[in-house]
Amino acid sequence: MSLRKAYFLIFLVLIVDQLSKIYVKTNFVLGEEVVIADWFRIHFIENEGMAWGTKIPGEYGKLILTVFRIFAVVGIGWWLSDSVKKRHSNYLIAAIALIFAGAAGNIIDSVFYGVIFDDSTHNLATIFSPTPYGTWFHGLVVDMFYFPIWEGELPSWLPIFGGKHFAFFNAIFNIADVAISTGVGILLVFNKRAFPKH
Numbered sequence: 001m002s003l004r005k006a007y008f009l010i011f012l013v014l015i016v017d018q019l020s021k022i023y024v025k026t027n028f029v030l031g032e033e034v035v036i037a038d039w040f041r042i043h044f045i046e047n048e049g050m051a052w053g054t055k056i057p058g059e060y061g062k063l064i065l066t067v068f069r070i071f072a073v074v075g076i077g078w079w080l081s082d083s084v085k086k087r088h089s090n091y092l093i094a095a096i097a098l099i100f101a102g103a104a105g106n107i108i109d110s111v112f113y114g115v116i117f118d119d120s121t122h123n124l125a126t127i128f129s130p131t132p133y134g135t136w137f138h139g140l141v142v143d144m145f146y147f148p149i150w151e152g153e154l155p156s157w158l159p160i161f162g163g164k165h166f167a168f169f170n171a172i173f174n175i176a177d178v179a180i181s182t183g184v185g186i187l188l189v190f191n192k193r194a195f196p197k198h
Helices: 003-027 061-085 090-116 175-189
Strands: 033-037 040-047 141-146 150-153 165-168
Touching: 003 040, 003 061, 003 090, 003 141, 003 175, 061 090, 090 141, 090 175
Parallel strands: none
Antiparallel strands: 033 040, 040 141, 150 165
């Protein structure tokens, strides 16, 4: 795969990711949900940018996370360029491009959203607001896709979790997360094709 094709894939993922986030941010109040089907909902949440809403504690936790991600994306970008130069497998190049696009998509939220949007807690957010909710590098990542395939009470005879409420799949995510997961999935499932032995 050429670098131009990899860039096109990255651009496509970033456009779809950002358009979906901006749409949800400006048309949903935080916590609002639209049920598409029993197993698929659009549910607007925001988080610090780590899986399942995990955060680095402390005053500078969010800044540290954002800066770390920027350095990681620079490294992934170098890996992509180097892999294209060395004519590595298309599986590897596509996977790296997807991971790069996903990471960059969530970095855009973290770097810019705090200064271009106002708060979504009780009102629809407006873009380029004169009263933004945060500062540079302190934006929250927008998530919206929710697939509660099964939800209910677990049987009481199960050890540890018995009798408790359980939802599968309870993660809420975005297009950038899908791109990262797909890229990692390609590396795992097509490992021998991504890293062929010469």
